[in-house]
Amino acid sequence: MQFRAPRGASDLLPQQQKYWRHIERACVTLSQQYGFSRLDTPVFESSGLFDRSVGAGTDIVEKETYTFADRGGDLLTLRPEGTAPICRAYLEHGMHNLPQPVRLYYFCPVFRYERPQAGRYREHHQFGLEVLGDADPSVDAEVVELAWRLVSRLGLSDVSLYVNSIGDRQCRPVYLDALRSYYRERQANLCPDCQQRLDRNALRLLDCKREGCHQYGDDAPRSVDYLCDDCQSHWDRLLQYLALMGIPYQVDHRLVRGLDYYTRTVFEIQPLEEGGQSTLVGGGRYDGLIEEIGGRPTPGIGFATGLERLTLNLQRQEVPIDEDPSPQYLVINMGQAARETALDVAVRIRQQGTGAILGSAGRSLKGQLRQANALSIPYVVIIGDDEVAANSITIRDMATGGQERRPVPEFLEQL
Ligand SMILES: [Zn+2]
Numbered sequence: 001m002q003f004r005a006p007r008g009a010s011d012l013l014p015q016q017q018k019y020w021r022h023i024e025r026a027c028v029t030l031s032q033q034y035g036f037s038r039l040d041t042p043v044f045e046s047s048g049l050f051d052r053s054v055g056a057g058t059d060i061v062e063k064e065t066y067t068f069a070d071r072g073g074d075l076l077t078l079r080p081e082g083t084a085p086i087c088r089a090y091l092e093h094g095m096h097n098l099p100q101p102v103r104l105y106y107f108c109p110v111f112r113y114e115r116p117q118a119g120r121y122r123e124h125h126q127f128g129l130e131v132l133g134d135a136d137p138s139v140d141a142e143v144v145e146l147a148w149r150l151v152s153r154l155g156l157s158d159v160s161l162y163v164n165s166i167g168d169r170q171c172r173p174v175y176l177d178a179l180r181s182y183y184r185e186r187q188a189n190l191c192p193d194c195q196q197r198l199d200r201n202a203l204r205l206l207d208c209k210r211e212g213c214h215q216y217g218d219d220a221p222r223s224v225d226y227l228c229d230d231c232q233s234h235w236d237r238l239l240q241y242l243a244l245m246g247i248p249y250q251v252d253h254r255l256v257r258g259l260d261y262y263t264r265t266v267f268e269i270q271p272l273e274e275g276g277q278s279t280l281v282g283g284g285r286y287d288g289l290i291e292e293i294g295g296r297p298t299p300g301i302g303f304a305t306g307l308e309r310l311t312l313n314l315q316r317q318e319v320p321i322d323e324d325p326s327p328q329y330l331v332i333n334m335g336q337a338a339r340e341t342a343l344d345v346a347v348r349i350r351q352q353g354t355g356a357i358l359g360s361a362g363r364s365l366k367g368q369l370r371q372a373n374a375l376s377i378p379y380v381v382i383i384g385d386d387e388v389a390a391n392s393i394t395i396r397d398m399a400t401g402g403q404e405r406r407p408v409p410e411f412l413e414q415l
């Protein structure tokens with residue numbers, strides 16, 4: 001029997017690693033520039049955390065989480081998203097007592113039992129960040145700007161930034177009423193999912209991708225027309241700040257995001273080529289979330305992005321990425337005595353801080369040279385019986401083919 005990776009999960013192979021390193025470097029550099037600190041949370045949390053934050057009635061919690069009782073009987077859930085664990089840690093470690101806002105970023109795997117398709121996995125990896133403890137729209141603007149800078153720093157082009165405001169608990173109920181009555185008049189033509197969403201999660205009707213439902217979105221009531229005074233002023237200032245910072249945004253009235261906890265600002269960055277399935281970055285404000293999981297009312301805003309999906313887009317756009325460096329030297333050796341010398345020489349090369357590996361014992365000179373080529377190693381050190389006898393090595397430049405013999409101490413000194 002041969003095992004394979006579980007459905008919806010995948011291995012990150014050596015040739016794909018350079019993309020992840022590229023993404024990680026950009027994420028860390030920018031996060032630090034904007035004053036964020038890294039926080040890592042456990043892969044699993046008490047299931048109740050996601051019932052309270054993501055929402056007990058949502059598709060994610062009801063159908064998509066990996067939830068299990070451990071051997072002690074505690075109910076645990078593999079993290080389906082990154083924000084709630086960060087908020088839990090913020091409270092648990094008393095970060096609400098620090099000067100606010102607190103800026104945190106993370107890299108983590110997230111787990112959702114979804115139907116696997118291109119760019120969508122049951123285990124995927126996210127980078128995300130959160131700003132906790134500041135409700136000012138300038139914070140929203142900076143977070144959106146950071147997301148925009150990140151995408152361009154990665155080398156991705158042909159992307160669009162969409163923003164919307166979905167109000168708060170004061171004004172959203174009025175908007176939801178208007179939305180529901182609009183869709184009730186068209187209920188007969190809605191897909192079965194949307195029929196259910198009408199009562200439970202009416203916002204999601206706006207971003208249903210099925211043709212029957214999609215056609216109604218454009219003329220549906222718009223959340224920005226129902227904002228209370230506070231939400232209106234927050235929204236106006238956000239747009240003003242984005243313009244001030246030169247961020248080219250578009251308002252998308254259908255943008256609502258999939259999670260229950262969002263309030264006011266929501267935003268996404270999408271590649272021009274495709275629809276919403278391919279969102280590169282998604283985020284928004286969640287001013288009620290921390291209260292929902294047991295803290296004092298604390299505003300928050302953040303975004304997340306998927307490493308697999310960014311990689312897919314980097315490959316599709318053929319963005320040039322630096323290769324991970326190969327060792328500088330392959331130490332070729334023929335015979336037992338040469339092998340002993342080669343081990344010693346390789347140790348000393350590495351002690352100088354330069355990369356070196358041994359050629360495979362038992363292969364001919366030609367075979368080991370081929371090995372150097374295959375590994376893109378620029379220099380080989382050749383050690384045979386002659387070299388051992390003379391305490392010297394032959395060094396060969398793989399690009400030019402030029403080679404010369406040198407005493408071992410001299411070679412090591414010149415590294
Ligand atoms: Zn629908």
Ligand SMILES: [Zn+2]
Pocket residue numbers: 167168169170171172227228229230231232
């Ligand atoms: Zn409001």
